[in-house]
Amino acid sequence: MxxxxxxxxxxxxxxxxxxxxxxxxxxxxxPNYEGSINLSSIENKTEVYFDDFGIPHIYAENQKDAVTTLGYVHAQERLWQMELMRRIAPGRLSEIFGKDMLKNDKFFVSLGIEEASEKSIEKLDKNGDVYKMATAYLNGVNQFIESGATPIEFTLIGIEKEQYQLKDIYNILGYMSFSFAMAHKTDPLLTSIKEKLGNDYLKELNINIDPNTTLIKNSKPEIESFENLVSNVQEIMDNSPIPPFVGSNSWVISANKTTTGKVLFANDPHIGYSQPSVWFEAHISTPDYEMYGYHMAGVPFPLLGHNRNYAWGLTMFENDDIDFYKEENHPEDNTKYKTPNGFEAYKTVTKTIKVKDEDTVTINVRNTRHGPIMNDVVEEISQTSPIAMSWVYTQFDGQVLDALHTISRATKMSDVKKGASMIHAPGLNIMYGDAIGNVAWWASGKLYKHKPQVNTKFILNGASGEDDPIEYLDFNQNPMAEKPKWDYVYSANNQPDTIANILYPGYYLPEDRAKRIVDLIEPKNNWDKEAIAKMINDVTSSTSPIIVKDILANIATNSFTKNEQEAFEILKKWDGSNTQKMIAPTIYNKLIYLYLKNTFEDELGEKLFNQLLNTHLMKRVIADHLKKTNSIWWDNLNTSNLKETKTAILSKSYKEAITALENQLGSEINTWNWGKVHTLEHAHPLGTVAALKEYFNVGPFSMKGAREVIDNRGYLYDNSGLYKITAGPSTRRIIDFSDIENSISILPTGQSGNPFSVHYKDQSEMYNNGEFRKMKLNKEEIINSSTKLIILPKNE
Missing domain, CATH: 1.20.5 (Single alpha-helices involved in coiled-coils or other helix-helix interfaces)
Incomplete structure (x- = not known):
């Protein structure tokens, strides 16, 4: 016993x-939110106050101390996210995730981002502030790596922490630039459609810009290979553990249209959802500098920000900055390709990719005068003619980091404009407002012209030189508006008005959000912060009721069932709003999907149809195509003895939609709530493991919003009848220059990327409900609601 x-x-x-x-x-x-720590290269005591949402407010005696501290606190919250971000461009995801990421790594190492980073660093002034601040930030990050806790993700996957280098920052910005691009999803696809069906079908897809749509006003032959190219690049972007940038809204209203006589600024960049979310907020205050900024993981300067004097934000320009060229090999020597000046040798770069639990993979990437050959990294097109990708980002010296420093250290409006002019890729709309009444918008990006007959939406001829750019435009020819007489600027990723005597080609979103924004702003001259907060959460579509009206007018109603009649009446009365409890959005989205499927899939085939379905182009097609009575697309090629009409296709789609919803949600229409099928889950890369999902993912949640409303949500159309949200507002920011200390914001989940932090998901409920929290600038208020971490110089 x-x-x-x-x-x-x-x-x-x-x-x-x-x-x-x-x-x-x-x-x-x-994360360590209080107490004291010692850091090297800090000259003076620095204080960090973490407010009630975990936002660090850094008070330092000089900018170098502040940015070193920023690097440390950023790393303690987001080191895992930083690790993923820095691994994408150099092709190092397979090293930690195994062979499933090999396709991603092969693709990204071929783009030349690393080489572009090295060139930029070589030309960087080592005595300048950009270099000094960037290295200070890296110093802070690396000191956390040395002395801070190892994130649980590193332990679970079994990887070691590594010191960060300047090249990592540039590689991250290179990945960001590529994630903005849309040509890789569209150009090969349109070439396939053209080769398969011909121009009569293509011209009805609204490829060319409609000059009658809502424009942003300026105050100035191998079909399968192309299918495989677009499907593989889409798969690569979908499988990336870091979400792409997909759109955005922003508007800035001048003092003449506000109740306070001061500028109001709003911005909500649309980015793929993930956990942690994209932005890390930090407030820095020194005797000569103050900024409340939004940082990407691993980047020292904010991409969005404001202080008491000015604010700026971003949306995607959606300009065309990638072109694909079909090259021509030498008939007897495949190490050479044809140019206008004769045959030249490919420049070959050898890349090695480490793969977890597998042998190292070596690939040879051929480069032409246009760019890398995609066949070398996309296996499915390896037996066809060489297809090269020309990307503006790698064609010019990279100055994105310099631009962010310039913008975030501006003292006047012209400084922000100068920063915008330094960005040649990605194409961005830089939105601006300030305390002295200025509002402005500049489209950044290196724009260029081709000969009139060249359509850059298709695979171009690489051998002749006839399809090469003939002119690069100066920045002063870019779309822009400064202090416009209409008293506001806005962007919703829609087409800008004429520049350099052309409507500049791009991959612009349909006018839905733009029209709604203009319709709301234009007639109203008494805007205040509360009205802006309501507007940025707006879920009403200005175009969906028009689309519904057109569809209902062309449906045969003589043989309706009870539910078909009831659904018809619901749609007929719908005002275009998309809240969780509404029924109409559920019916509408199912109907639109089946209309598209019944109209386009018979000609395109399943593969091309699904590719087209996931492009901006298809969003633009819907409203325009539904106006056509005699479209070539209405006929179903699978019914050879019958020629379908618009009424036949829409009637068939409507009946199928109601039947599908009855099977999915039951026979009681009043239970077909939008929130049942429209949901959001913020996925962590480790959330794909069932046992870890509960601890790392956030959600799922029933959500308001929809495609192309101001509270924009991205989701795929498929047979499931479920609309799992993949992208949406990555933050909602409203800056009121009449009351700057009470400006407001929100993040989708939380400030921290550490699952053990109380700030991992503490904003998610507020975000889902369209609520806000303060972006605090008042030191006394900050101190009274914060914990305090003291940073002391380390004796070296």
Missing amino acids: RIFKKIAFFIAILLAIVIIGGWVYYNSLK
């Missing part, structure tokens, strides 16, 4: 040790 008691005693002791050890380990992984 005594032996059993001893055994029980020892087991209890062992269990207590395990519990205590686990508790100690758990707490060691949490």
Whole structure:
């Protein structure tokens, strides 16, 4: 008996040790929000106040100390996210995730981002502020790597922490630039459609710009290979553990249209959802500098920001900055390709990719005067003619980091304009407002012209030189508006008005959001912060009711069932709003999907149809195509003895939609709520493991919003009848220059990327409900609602 008691005693002791050890380990992984630490290269004591949402407010005696501290606190919240971000461009995801990421790595190492980063660093002034601040930030990050806790993700996957280098920052910005691009999803696809069906079908897809749509006003032959190219690049972007940028809204209203006589600024960039979310907020205050900024993981300067004097934000320009060229090999020597000046040798770069638990993979990437050959990294097109990708980002010296520094250290409006002019890729709309009444918008990006007959939406001829750019435009020819007489600027990724005597080609979104924004702003001259907050959460479509009206007018109603009649009446009365409890959006989205499927899939085939369905182009097609009575697309090629009409296709689609919803949601239409099928889950890369999903993912949630309303949500159309949200507002920011200390914002989940932090998901409920929190600037208020971490110089 005594032996059993001893055994029980020892087991209890062992269990207590395990519990205590686990508790100690758990707490060691949490971010450090109070106390004191010592950092090298800090000259003076620096104070960090973490407010009630975990936002760091850094008070330092100089900018170098502040940015070093920023690097440290950024790393303690987002080191895992930084690790993923820096691995994409150099093709290092397979190293930690295994062979499933090999396709991604092969593709990205071929783009030349690393080489462009190296060139930029070579030309960077090592005595300038950009270099000094960037290295200070890296110093802070690396000190956390040395002395801080190892994120749980590193332990679970089994990878070691590595010091960060300047090249990592440039590689991250290179990936960001590529994720903005749309040509890789569209150009090969349109070439396939052209080769398969011909121009009569293509011209009805609204490829060319409609001059009658809502424009942003200026105050100045191998079909399968192309299918495989677009499907593979789409798969690569879909599988990336870091979400792409997909759109955005912003508007800035001048003092003449506000109740306070001061500028109001709003911005909500649309980015793929993930956990952690994209932005890390940080407020820096020194004797000569103050900024409340939104940072990407691993980037020292904010991409969005404001202080007491000015604010800026971003949307995607959607300009065309990638072209694909079909090259021509030498008939007897495949190491050479044809140019206007004769045959030249490919320049070949050898890349090695480490693969977890597998042998290292070596690839040879051929480069032409246009860019890398995609056949070398997309296996499915390896037996066809060489297809090269020309991307503006790698054609010119990269100055994105310099531009962000210039914009975030501006003292006047012209400084922000100068920063915008330094960005040649990605194409961005830089939105601006300030405390002295200025509002402005500049489209950044290196724009260029081709000969009139060249359509850059298709694969171009690489051998002749006839399809090469003939002119690069100066920045002063870019779309822009400064202090416009109409008293506001806005962007919703829609087409800008004429520049350089052309409507500049791009991959612009339909006018839906733009029209709604203009319709709301234009007639109203008493805007205040509360009205802007309501507007940025607006879920009403200005075009969906028009589309519904056209569809209902062309549906045969003589044989309706009870539910078909009831659904018809619901759609007829719908005002275009998309809240969780509404029924109409559920019917509308199913109907639109089936209309598209029944109209386009018979000609395109399943593969091309699904590719087209996931492009901006298809969003633009809907409203325009539904106006056509005699479209070539209405006929179903699978019914050879019958020629379908618009009425036949829409009637068939409507009946199928109601039947599908009855099967999915039951026979009671009043239970077909939008929130049942329209949901959001913020996915962490480790959330794909079932046992870890509960701890790392956030959600799912029933959501308001929809495609192309101001509260924009991205989701795919398919047979499931479920609309799982993939993208949407990555933050909602409203800056009121009449009350700057009470400007407001929100993040989709939380400030921290550490699952053990109380700030991992503490904003998600507020975000889902369209609520806000302060972006605090008042030091006294900050101190009274914060914990305090003191950073002391380390004796070296």
